[in-house]
Amino acid sequence: MKKLLIKKVLIIIVIFFGAIILFGVGYDLFKDWSLKKEINSYPDYYKQLAEKCESNSGNIGPGCCISSVRDMVIGNYKLEPENGCPEGYQRNMLKCIGSYKWCEPIK
Helix, strand or coil: CHHHHHHHHHHHHHHHHHHHHHHHHHHHHHHHHHHHHHHHCCCHHHHHHHHHHHHHCHHHCCHHHHHHHHHHHHHCCEECCCCCCCCCEEEEECCCCCCCEEEEECC
């Protein structure tokens, strides 16, 4: 009787942890799919920037870089040129490692 009870408890534990693992893997797959869908909806200029985020992120991950691209898309901002932002524009960026720097109008 005790062996049967222990077996049932072990089966429940295995099912519980299996469900947690499947949920985690499924969430990661959904997150990746969702991000790729979002990036594909961007105009080509921003799509190329986002793709560079994924390939150049190294150990820090693409999170900050992708977030900066999102902000650039929303404001229709362009990367800051090497010689700085033109007159009437100022540099902006996110305060995290990997952010792009862009120019936006001075308000």
